[in-house]
Amino acid sequence: MNNQQYDWSIEPQSSLLDLKLKDTWAYRDLLWLLVRRDFVSFYKQTILGPLWFFIQPLLTTMIFTFVFGNLAGISTDGLPQPLFYMAGITAWNYFADCLTKTSTVFKDNANIFGKVYFPRLIMPLSIVVSNLVRFGVQFLLFIIVMGYYYFIAKADFNITWAISLFPLIVVLMALLGLGAGMLISAMTTKYRDLAFLVTFGVQLLMYATTVIYPLSTALENYPSYSWIIEYNPMTPLIETFRYGFLGNGTFSWGALGYTTGVTLVILLIGIVVFNKVEKNFVDTV
């Protein structure tokens, strides 16, 4: 062995642009095992557990239909109300879950992070993939409800070509949630009070996204404020989702491109900040 040749070095600072993606790839087996752990432990712990997957979106849909659809009378662009809300909730929930779970990743894994090294990025990634299972179940429920309205209730909606963008939408939601979650998780290790804001913030953000109203209505009724909704990177995703599956919504390549750009920037910043904080996180717990 060459005396001068060392494989690794442990130093105080590393380059900001070193994203450790190669390192993370080497641990890909761990990612799948963690996803499996989440899945297995979830099923083993409760009988009602998996049922919550169904109950939560169903109840939310019913309440939204009642409050926003019937009481407030907000337009749903001519779509059956439950279908309209469910589409929004299903997509939104995935994003919100990715964001909130990722934002507590340091706190939740303080014990394991303090004892063994592996590329920390694996943890948030496993959260995003684990949540995909839950999203899958809720999505299936949405398809069933869609089928009911199409075949039995004979409601007036149609699937459009934009449905082919579905995988892209899911990936963008996951990455946006991941990036923003990592940013928040990095900040909460230092300024703890931020954690309390997350749940509240996600709720607020939902109202600034077109989950309970169509973008067209917002543009029509509040033209001076609707820019908030338009610049929200989640809006194009929800709108495209609805346009693809229900044939109603505001779709534009420009908006989708904008969201993709924002997502990549947030993700990049998220990874950089996360990697920076990860190095000394153990000392501040």
Next chain:
Amino acid sequence: MSNTIIKVENLSKAYQLGEIGTGTISRDLERWYARLRGKEDPFLRIGETNNRNIKGNSDISWSLKDINFEIEQGDAVGIIGPNGAGKSTLLKILSRVTSPTSGRIIGKGRIASLLEVGTGFHPELTGRENIYLNGAILGMRRKEITKKFDEIVDFAGVERYIDTPVKRYSSGMYVRLAFAVAAYLDSEILVIDEVLAVGDAEFQQKCLGKMGEISKGEGRTVLFVSHNMGSIAELCNKAILLRNGQLIQHGDAQQIINRYINNEENQQSVWHKSSEKFSSQFFDLLSFYIVNEHKEMNDTGVARNDAKTGVCLKFNTNELNADFCYGIAFYDQHETLLYWSYQTDKSKVEWLQPEIGTNQIIIWLPQHMLNQGSYRIRPLASLHYIKWLVAPNAGPSIHLKILGGLSNSPIWNDARPGLLAPVLDFERI
């Protein structure tokens, strides 16, 4: 140095004392401003050593300061030092759990570290699933684990229960399984913290044997932190002595062990609280010392074999808990555990429960028991079966020296043969 595998260069690690998170935004700004002007970081002060007994005048404590050493391939290195010397910090940096403040470590080959047994074990998963998960956390690929699976199960001796969730395992089985995964890691360097404090004696021997095999048989490098000089002497050929974050000596293991055991600084018989390390609402240890028969502090720590001697624990209790119990662990000079005296030795109704406020409790040691020599005592405290408040080997240690009084016979005024020196009664029937 032809075969250097790890090279540590000017390694330092600073910790911030006190409440972290108060005013950090303003400090961050101040730090950033100083750096902007190209000045030195105002919160790092050079030249201060980390001595727990002297309260420094800055909030920064150097857990490690300018450490330099090299380790050669195939060495088994014991890392020795009193509590707070920086042993664990060094292992944490080597394991990449935390990063140094300055300096660097370079090396070659894969490092596997075992700072805790069973990191990431999930109670709901079966033994098999946990082997894969734990192995992957420690850096093994799935294929490697499959290849070694049978050996791991065999070493741990849990074949029958491999498909049972580990929450049904006894604590011994759990530890055996966890150690086995780490022992079969295919790494050039193995870093081990005091994990052998758990498990039964037989398994401890098996672990030491396995570690010896790893370093001597397979030529892999082992770094081992322990308070037990016996294990270090058995396992290691080299040792590093740390004190107050500084490297005192690096070299032959036996030589350093002797130096450590005979060191005067290591002979404190009174301990006073200097940090919040052993504080909780149930048990806030204030001081810990040897007392004589009049319940007075014996700060020399020297007592006769036949004198009535006790250990006093002085602590604050802010919250009562029915599961709270406490006691002491008693070691010989090689840090081999002789016994524990814990409240669980008696049934729960007999436990001497603390009161809210300051408690002073004396635990009387048996007379006519110990041979002449040096002993160490550490406090223990826990919420029984819930968690450790002061874990075994983690607490501060005080020193007791037994000198004289070994028997009334004029022959034995020096140490008697054997570990113990009881005076037994003889009777004809």
